[in-house]
Amino acid sequence: AARSLNATKIYGSGHTEVRALDDVSVSFETGQFSAIMGPSGSGKSTLMHCMAGLDDLTSGSVFIGDEDLTKLSERALTLLRRKQIGFVFQAFNLIPTLTALENITLPMSLAGDSPDQAWLDQVVGTVGLSDRLSHRPNELSGGQQQRVAVSRALASRPRIIFADEPTGNLDSRTGAEILTFMADAVRSLGQTIVMVTHDPVAASYADRVVFLADGKVTGEMLDPTS
Amino acid sequence: AARSLNATKIYGSGHTEVRALDDVSVSFETGQFSAIMGPSGSGKSTLMHCMAGLDDLTSGSVFIGDEDLTKLSERALTLLRRKQIGFVFQAFNLIPTLTALENITLPMSLAGDSPDQAWLDQVVGTVGLSDRLSHRPNELSGGQQQRVAVSRALASRPRIIFADEPTGNLDSRTGAEILTFMADAVRSLGQTIVMVTHDPVAASYADRVVFLADGKVTGEMLDPTS
Numbered sequence: 001a002a003r004s005l006n007a008t009k010i011y012g013s014g015h016t017e018v019r020a021l022d023d024v025s026v027s028f029e030t031g032q033f034s035a036i037m038g039p040s041g042s043g044k045s046t047l048m049h050c051m052a053g054l055d056d057l058t059s060g061s062v063f064i065g066d067e068d069l070t071k072l073s074e075r076a077l078t079l080l081r082r083k084q085i086g087f088v089f090q091a092f093n094l095i096p097t098l099t100a101l102e103n104i105t106l107p108m109s110l111a112g113d114s115p116d117q118a119w120l121d122q123v124v125g126t127v128g129l130s131d132r133l134s135h136r137p138n139e140l141s142g143g144q145q146q147r148v149a150v151s152r153a154l155a156s157r158p159r160i161i162f163a164d165e166p167t168g169n170l171d172s173r174t175g176a177e178i179l180t181f182m183a184d185a186v187r188s189l190g191q192t193i194v195m196v197t198h199d200p201v202a203a204s205y206a207d208r209v210v211f212l213a214d215g216k217v218t219g220e221m222l223d224p225t226s
Numbered sequence: 227a228a229r230s231l232n233a234t235k236i237y238g239s240g241h242t243e244v245r246a247l248d249d250v251s252v253s254f255e256t257g258q259f260s261a262i263m264g265p266s267g268s269g270k271s272t273l274m275h276c277m278a279g280l281d282d283l284t285s286g287s288v289f290i291g292d293e294d295l296t297k298l299s300e301r302a303l304t305l306l307r308r309k310q311i312g313f314v315f316q317a318f319n320l321i322p323t324l325t326a327l328e329n330i331t332l333p334m335s336l337a338g339d340s341p342d343q344a345w346l347d348q349v350v351g352t353v354g355l356s357d358r359l360s361h362r363p364n365e366l367s368g369g370q371q372q373r374v375a376v377s378r379a380l381a382s383r384p385r386i387i388f389a390d391e392p393t394g395n396l397d398s399r400t401g402a403e404i405l406t407f408m409a410d411a412v413r414s415l416g417q418t419i420v421m422v423t424h425d426p427v428a429a430s431y432a433d434r435v436v437f438l439a440d441g442k443v444t445g446e447m448l449d450p451t452s
């Protein structure tokens with residue numbers, strides 16, 4: 001579903017240069033729940049942003065399906081992101097002037113699609129936001145904002161979801177409900193999910209874990225158990 | 227060091243009213259490492275913001291030492307916060323135009339104090355930010371931003387530190403280093419720390435855990451072990 005080939009991302013230059021990604025070739029399969037783990041600063045968010053076409057590489061390529069994102073026009077890339085990719089940001093990136101519900105359905109509105117109401121109700125119910133939908137982000141707790149961000153990615157059932165630490169602000173019970181829901185979406189609906197997490201318990205819901213350190217892949221594990 | 231007495235905080239009114247805090251009386255001792263746990267949306271951030279004088283109560287009182295914050299003028303409250311309270315925000319709240327180092331020393335600059343350089347070096351070294359100090363927040367990873375926020379509260383050695391989920395974006399090793407450092411500051415320097423966390427492992431570093439649900443205290447545990 002998504003892969004990178006010799007992906008390198010360098011910030012700065014000379015002796016202050018940071019190799020956020022250093023020749024990373026990794027592949028995430030369709031219909032699989034993949035996790036990415038690694039120390040803070042190891043390049044996880046950078047990898048996800050580049051694979052989702054939100055940031056460009058210094059060298060190398062990233063593919064969604066057979067589309068090489070580095071070869072697409074700005075317009076084609078925006079269309080692909082809007083129609084095919086869901087992203088849960090580490091800092092949520094909610095629109096402060098929109099309600100929770102408006103934030104959740106925004107990608108679909110932008111893509112000109114209307115929500116599958118039954119699915120939307122199921123997502124909102126599972127993350128526990130049914131009584132907070134009319135509130136704006138600054139009237140929500142940190143974990144509630146995170147759940148809005150998660151719902152926004154799930155609601156449109158995109159081809160692939162990139163989730164950057166989707167349960168970091170949640171108590172273990174709420175986190176488990178969301179992870180179970182994600183694993184079910186992968187299992188029964190064929191949803192493809194790539195999730196960054198620091199939590200080995202969260203990673204244990206995935207089919208495979210890829211390990212990153214200093215911008216490089218250092219290993220992987222199939223069927224992780226925590 | 228800090229306590230609340232019948233603290234109530236209500237948002238909204240009528241049938242959309244949310245009792246974020248419902249008659250909460252809790253006390254945190256000087257020189258102790260206290261943790262607050264509870265489900266997402268249970269009132270943890272609200273309690274911390276009210277006890278730090280960042281938000282006002284609907285009814286009840288909060289005290290730092292013998293000072294009733296509900297009785298202070300805006301000016302006296304600002305002075306108390308600046309001189310005596312350190313706060314690690316759940317969303318970090320870093321100044322985008324300042325470097326990591328400038329963000330870390332900002333409270334001291336505002337208070338007209340100069341940093342204890344040896345202590346500052348120790349804090350920065352422990353959180354692992356020595357090579358990122360000249361970078362601004364948008365050039366830092368999520369976990370690095372969180373570490374800047376943590377360092378900012380620790381560097382001025384305030385009378386009391388309120389830390390709202392200080393390790394949520396960190397891998398377990400980096401998190402453990404910060405928690406160990408905090409526990410040492412409490413043990414050997416008499417630092418008072420009140421920490422909200424969703425992570426039972428983080429809570430196990432504390433001397434005592436208070437449990438919150440639906441805006442009420444539901445229990446506590448001394449010497450928590452995970």
Ligand SMILES: Nc1ncnc2c1ncn2[C@@H]1O[C@H](COP(=O)(O)OP(=O)(O)OP(=O)(O)O)[C@@H](O)[C@H]1O
Nearest residue numbers: 139140141142143237246266267268269270271272
């Ligand atoms: N300005 C506001 N208007 C209405 N409701 C609010 C407002 N601010 C907070 N709330 C509500 O108050 C409740 C408590 O919020 P709080 O941020 O204290 O929770 P929390 O325990 O810190 O949760 P989390 O673990 O998700 O960070 C939540 O249900 C939240 O939606």
Ligand SMILES: Nc1ncnc2c1ncn2[C@@H]1O[C@H](COP(=O)(O)OP(=O)(O)OP(=O)(O)O)[C@@H](O)[C@H]1O
Nearest residue numbers: 011020040041042043044045046365366367368369
């Ligand atoms: N604009 C930038 N300029 C300079 N360095 C940057 C920039 N953006 C990111 N970096 C650096 O690139 C490295 C990788 O960052 P990235 O956000 O991918 O890490 P991460 O693995 O997601 O970390 P975390 O777990 O803390 O979220 C970090 O050292 C970070 O400081």
Ligand SMILES: [Mg+2]
Nearest residue numbers: 045090367368
């Ligand atoms: Mg990150």
Ligand SMILES: [Mg+2]
Nearest residue numbers: 141142271316
């Ligand atoms: Mg909170």
